[in-house]
Structures are given as C-alpha cells and as structure tokens.
Amino acid sequence: MDTVTAPRGATLSPFLTAAGGTAVLDVRTADVGVQRERRRRRRVATALLGLVLAGLLVMGAAGVDWEAVLANPITVPVLFIGLMGAFLVVYYASSGRSPHTLMRPEQIDIGLADVVGLEPVKEDVVRSLNLFLAHRTFAREMGGTPRRGLLFEGPPGTGKTLMAKAMAREAGVPFLFATATSFQSSYYGATARKIRSYFKELRRVARREGGAIGFIDEFDAIGGTRRGLEMRADGGAHGRSAMGTSDLAGPVVNELLVQMQSIDTPVGAARAAAWARERVNSLLPSHRQLTGRPPERANIMVLASTNRADGLDPALLRPGRFDRRLSFELPDKGGRRALVDHFLRTKAHAPELDEAERRDALAAVTTGYSPVMIEHLLDEALVNALRRGAMTMDWADLEKARLTEEVGLASPVGYTEHEARLIATHESGHATVAWLVAPERRLEVLTMLKRKNALGMLAHGDREDVFTRSRAELRALVEIAFGGMVAEELFFGDVSTGPAGDLSYATTVGAQMVGSAGMAGSLVSFDAVAAGAFSGTNIVGHVLGDADARRRLEELLETAKARVSSLLTQHRHLVEALRDALLERHELVGSEITDVLTTASARYDGSRAATSASDAPAPPLVLDLRDPAAAAVT
Ligand SMILES: Nc1ncnc2c1ncn2[C@@H]1O[C@H](COP(=O)(O)OP(=O)(O)OP(=O)(O)O)[C@@H](O)[C@H]1O
Numbered sequence: 001m002d003t004v005t006a007p008r009g010a011t012l013s014p015f016l017t018a019a020g021g022t023a024v025l026d027v028r029t030a031d032v033g034v035q036r037e038r039r040r041r042r043r044v045a046t047a048l049l050g051l052v053l054a055g056l057l058v059m060g061a062a063g064v065d066w067e068a069v070l071a072n073p074i075t076v077p078v079l080f081i082g083l084m085g086a087f088l089v090v091y092y093a094s095s096g097r098s099p100h101t102l103m104r105p106e107q108i109d110i111g112l113a114d115v116v117g118l119e120p121v122k123e124d125v126v127r128s129l130n131l132f133l134a135h136r137t138f139a140r141e142m143g144g145t146p147r148r149g150l151l152f153e154g155p156p157g158t159g160k161t162l163m164a165k166a167m168a169r170e171a172g173v174p175f176l177f178a179t180a181t182s183f184q185s186s187y188y189g190a191t192a193r194k195i196r197s198y199f200k201e202l203r204r205v206a207r208r209e210g211g212a213i214g215f216i217d218e219f220d221a222i223g224g225t226r227r228g229l230e231m232r233a234d235g236g237a238h239g240r241s242a243m244g245t246s247d248l249a250g251p252v253v254n255e256l257l258v259q260m261q262s263i264d265t266p267v268g269a270a271r272a273a274a275w276a277r278e279r280v281n282s283l284l285p286s287h288r289q290l291t292g293r294p295p296e297r298a299n300i301m302v303l304a305s306t307n308r309a310d311g312l313d314p315a316l317l318r319p320g321r322f323d324r325r326l327s328f329e330l331p332d333k334g335g336r337r338a339l340v341d342h343f344l345r346t347k348a349h350a351p352e353l354d355e356a357e358r359r360d361a362l363a364a365v366t367t368g369y370s371p372v373m374i375e376h377l378l379d380e381a382l383v384n385a386l387r388r389g390a391m392t393m394d395w396a397d398l399e400k401a402r403l404t405e406e407v408g409l410a411s412p413v414g415y416t417e418h419e420a421r422l423i424a425t426h427e428s429g430h431a432t433v434a435w436l437v438a439p440e441r442r443l444e445v446l447t448m449l450k451r452k453n454a455l456g457m458l459a460h461g462d463r464e465d466v467f468t469r470s471r472a473e474l475r476a477l478v479e480i481a482f483g484g485m486v487a488e489e490l491f492f493g494d495v496s497t498g499p500a501g502d503l504s505y506a507t508t509v510g511a512q513m514v515g516s517a518g519m520a521g522s523l524v525s526f527d528a529v530a531a532g533a534f535s536g537t538n539i540v541g542h543v544l545g546d547a548d549a550r551r552r553l554e555e556l557l558e559t560a561k562a563r564v565s566s567l568l569t570q571h572r573h574l575v576e577a578l579r580d581a582l583l584e585r586h587e588l589v590g591s592e593i594t595d596v597l598t599t600a601s602a603r604y605d606g607s608r609a610a611t612s613a614s615d616a617p618a619p620p621l622v623l624d625l626r627d628p629a630a631a632a633v634t
C-alpha cells in the first residue's frame with residue numbers, strides 16, 4: 001500500500017474536514033455515494049448487454065426442433081438427475097445460508113434525531129459514520145483506516161438496536177440485520193458457515209452499494225470468551241483447566257475473528273482477470289511476472305450489541321475488530337425529560353401534561369427507567385385513559401400506570417380482622433421509620449392490598465438520581481426494613497412471618513456495609529476474593545462465612561433494631577395514625593402518606609403542648625395516704 005506523508009502545513013480537503021464535524025456528511029456526495037453511482041452505471045450497461053444476448057438466444061432457440069428433443073429417450077433421465085442435483089445443492093447451501101434480513105435505507109423510518117438522550121454516544125456515532133462515508137478520502141489524504149467494528153453495550157431498552165437502524169438510514173446504505181442466535185445451528189460447522197456467508201453477503205452488498213452496515217444483535221450469544229482465555233486474562237494464577245474438554249464457542253469465535261479482518265478476494269471480472277493472470281504467470285520467469293491491482297476493499301462496518309461486554313472474547317475487542325465500545329447508559333434526569341418530550345409528541349395527552357413542571361416531575365419520579373420503560377409507561381397511561389372512556393391521558397392515568405408498573409396490579413384478598421390489623425401496623429411501622437430517619441426519600445405507596453407477591457408494602461425511592469450511598473443512608477435503609485418487625489412487637493407483643501423478607505433485605509445491605517464498603521469497623525473487602533473457597537458466592541455468603549464479619553453484621557443489625565425500637569416507642573402515635581388511615585382506605589399514595597404523618601405529628605405535639613401548658617402551673621399532686629379522704633379519691 002502507498003504510504004501517505006502529509007506535507008508540513010498541508011490542509012485537508014474541505015470534505016474531510018467536514019467529516020470531523022458534528023453533522024453527518026451528505027451521502028450523495030460522499031465517497032460511498034460516488035462509488036454507488038459508478039456501480040449503478042456499470043450495472044445498467046451490463047443489463048443492456050444481457051438483454052441483447054438474451055434476444056440472440058431466443059432467436060437461435062426458435063430454430064431448434066423441440067419435439068425431436070422431447071422424443072429422445074435420454075431427455076427424461078437427464079432432466080430427473082439434473083433436478084435431483086439442484087435440490088441437493090439448494091438443501092446443502094441453505095443450511096449454511098446467511099440468516100440476515102436486508103433493510104434498505106428508505107425502508108427505515110428512524111433517523112439519529114429519533115434517538116434521544118444519548119448525546120455522547122451520538123457524537124461518536126456521527127464521527128464513525130462520517131469516516132465510513134468518507135473512507136476513501138480518509139485513507140488517501142491521511143492514510144487512516146476507518147473503524148470497522150463498533151460495540152454497543154448497555155442495559156436492555158436503552159436504544160442500541162434503535163441507534164443501529166438510525167445509523168443505517170443516515171449512512172444511506174443497506175443494513176444487514178441478524179441476531180446472534182440465528183447463526184446457531186445444531187449441524188456441526190453450520191454456525192461458522194453461516195457467519196462466513198453473512199460476511200460474504202455483507203461484502204457483496206457493500207461492493208454493489210458503495211458500503212454496507214452489518215448489525216449483530218445480542219452478540220454475546222456467539223462472541224463469548226473461548227475456553228482457556230479467561231485464565232490467561234488474570235495471569236493464570238488459578239487454574240480451571242480447559243485441557244481435553246470440548247469447546248463449542250472456539251470455532252465460532254475464531255470464524256468471527258477471521259471474518260472481521262478477512263482478506264478481500266477479487267470478484268466478478270476481476271476474479272476472471274486474476275485467474276488468467278495466474279495462468280500466464282505460471283509460464284513466465286519470476287522477473288517478468290504480471291502484476292494486477294489489489295482487490296478493492298469492501299467498505300463495511302459491523303455493529304454488535306450486547307448487554308454484557310465483559311463476557312466477550314478479548315480478541316474480538318482488540319483494535320481492528322470491535323475496538324470502539326459505546327456505552328448506552330440509563331438516562332439521567334435531563335435525558336428522561338427529553339425522552340418524555342419526545343414520546344409525548346406522538347401520544348395523545350391532556351393539556352396539563354404540556355406544563356413544564358409536570359414533565360419535570362415525571363422525569364424526577366422515573367429514576368432508573370430505561371427509555372423503553374418510559375415509552376411503555378406512557379402507553380399504559382393511554383390504556384388507562386381508554387378504560388375510563390377518554391381519548392387523552394392525564395396525570396392521574398400516568399400515576400396509576402406507574403403504580404402498576406412499579407408495585408404490580410392490586411388484587412383484593414380477604415384478610416381476617418387480626419391479619420388486616422397486623423399488616424396495617426407492620427407497613428405503618430416501615431413508613432413511620434422512613435419518614436423519621438430518611439427525609440430525603442420519597443414515600444411512594446403504602447398499601448395493604450396484595451401487589452406482586454407481597455400482602456402489603458411500602459414503596460419508597462430516591463428523590464434525585466443517586467450514584468453512591470453514604471453510610472448514614474445505608475443505615476437508614478436497614479432501619480426502615482426493621483420498622484415492620486418492631487411495630488409488630490410493639491403492638492402485638494409477638495412477631496409473624498411477615499418480616500422474613502425485610503430481614504433478608506437488611507442482611508444484604510448490612511453485608512455490603514460490613515464486607516464491601518468498609519463501613520462497619522473492618523476495612524477488608526470480600527469483593528476482592530476472586531477464587532478459592534468463596535468463589536461463586538455473593539457478598540452475603542462471604543460475610544456469613546467469616547466468623548468475625550458475621551459478628552460485625554449481627555452487631556450492626558442489632559444496633560439498628562434497638563434504635564428503631566426506641567424511635568417507634570417514642571412515635572407510637574404516628575404508627576397508630578397511619579395504621580388507622582390504612583385500615584380505612586387500604587392504600588395511600590405519595591402525599592397522602594406524609595399528610596397523615598404530618599397531621600398526626602402536629603396534633604400530638606399540640607396536645608402535648610396543651611397538656612404541659614395546663615399542667616405546668618399545677619403543683620405536683622402528692623397524695624397523703626394517711627388522709628382517709630385522699631385515699632378514697634384514688
Ligand atoms: N434513546 C432512545 N430514544 C428514543 N427511543 C428509545 C430510545 N431507547 C429506546 N427507545 C425505545 O425503546 C425501544 C426499544 O429499544 P431498543 O430495541 O433499541 O433497545 P436495546 O438497547 O436494543 O435493548 P436490548 O438490549 O434489550 O436489545 C425502541 O424501539 C424505542 O421505541
């Protein structure tokens with residue numbers, strides 16, 4: 001290949017300068033478009049030539065005596081054998097056929113503008129697209145190699161597939177969509193054959209159209225680490241030997257590795273020319289050999305998407321293959337607001353949902369939602385609207401949808417009176433502790449209706465997006481979990497099986513504090529244990545398996561419970577008020593919970609102040625038991 005030396009002070013062509021910008025290049029004038037136009041003209045010329053040849057053939061066939069041919073006894077067996085052969089060839093070829101679906105850019109109705117809330121990813125995508133579109137100029141002027149593989153990784157529903165489609169549309173080239181599982185086959189070697197045919201097809205289409213984008217969804221199904229490589233990654237310090245075991249992922253990954261960097265082979269007329277050159281060269285002495293142009297490089301880009309990039313084979317991620325990893329994260333508050341705006345543009349909604357405050361509020365309460373979850377929430381709200389006979393969703397529909405989404409559908413259960421009281425007290429205990437110890441948390445729902453698998457529940461969440469938690473916050477979470485159990489003890493003098501789930505939650509959070517975050521007297525992290533007796537166990541297992549850590553955990557839980565006991569004894573009136581409200585209304589949502597608590601608290605403080613005010617001037621009553629009149633009063 002020619003080397004490119006950029007002279008000092010040389011300027012790049014405006015076209016290439018534009019490629020480094022933030023807008024996608026115009027496909028028609030880019031290298032891809034120019035190449036495609038050239039190919040198109042050549043195809044038209046070939047088609048015209050084909051027509052002329054076909055005409056000549058028809059004219060020639062008109063002179064054949066068909067009756068004599070059919071009467072010949074050899075015709076039928078020859079036809080039969082020919083058909084059988086064709087059937088076998090088609091059958092064999094189809095078992096290794098590429099499993100892709102081809103989409104042309106004009107069939108895709110999603111552009112980059114439809115992918116919302118992923119600005120950093122979008123910037124990188126535009127840069128990669130521009131290099132793809134200007135690949136020839138980039139190679140000629142700067143000697144660069146355009147990116148060949150992009151890996152999209154991120155949680156489900158964050159727009160990876162959507163982004164891939166948008167890229168194909170913006171690049172104006174065909175899009176070969178395939179899911180990794182569709183490559184899998186039960187026939188030996190068929191998976192690798194399918195991968196080969198897929199890349200062959202990708203190159204063929206790319207040559208025809210100036211470029212092509214391949215997309216392999218859920219890539220981890222075929223790109224998993226080959227056996228043995230995971231040992232080398234950490235220096236081979238511990239050994240689970242791969243010797244003598246069969247490794248089915250091996251050939252598939254190897255095929256992918258080869259295909260991502262496969263040598264472009266000549267096609268069509270160039271292939272015939274190469275064949276002829278080789279024959280002639282075999283007759284010529286070595287200093288007289290004919291040389292031809294190297295085969296044209298097919299301009300392909302392969303996108304792969306996965307939820308777990310850690311499990312992919314390291315060789316797949318090296319430069320030249322899927323070297324560019326783009327992380328699709330869950331949207332932050334700003335991103336969620338943009339998504340709400342985007343989806344509400346096409347979904348019928350009441351005017352109140354046009355208010356900026358409402359939309360901000362919706363973005364705030366959907367912490368942890370992926371874009372697809374937000375879209376689904378709005379669809380559920382539309383269904384709620386339809387159910388009440390309206391054509392547009394309003395805020396109440398949205399709230400209802402969110403409740404169903406987060407805590408499940410409510411199903412009434414016939415509790416006995418004692419059980420109803422027990423459940424109401426238990427849940428009120430949680431809510432009271434949450435209100436007292438974690439004012440930064442948003443109390444969402446307090447219910448004694450059966451939702452999901454819980455007989456009753458308190459749903460609470462963060463007010464803002466949080467990425468870390470302090471020791472105080474974690475301690476508050478443990479205390480909230482104890483609220484139910486302590487309330488049961490306080491009001492019934494006994495505990496039920498109700499708190500089992502709470503204890504499990506408190507143990508998990510506590511174990512993280514003790515064995516992972518260094519928050520409970522020991523700085524040792526069990527997370528650092530990669531193998532050995534503890535391998536494959538989670539942090540709770542690590543902590544419970546170590547006598548010292550277990551003691552610390554028990555201490556932490558006991559302290560939390562003791563604190564909750566004293567809190568609830570002091571604020572019994574709050575639990576009672578919530579319990580009564582819950583027994584009456586069965587479910588309290590958002591501000592309804594805090595309203596009950598504030599009112600009860602104010603009333604209690606007021607009555608205490610009143611009692612102490614009326615009590616204050618009164619002298620301490622000391623009864624003289626020796627006085628028979630006083631004794632009678634008591
Ligand atoms: N960033 C986004 N902007 C707009 N819509 C989005 C976005 N992300 C997801 N969506 C919506 O969610 C749907 C599903 O997204 P998509 O299929 O791209 O998710 P994904 O990341 O590929 O998920 P998975 O990992 O499960 O395959 C899209 O069809 C689109 O309607």
Ligand SMILES: [Mg+2]
Nearest residue numbers: 160161217305
């Ligand atoms: Mg997807």
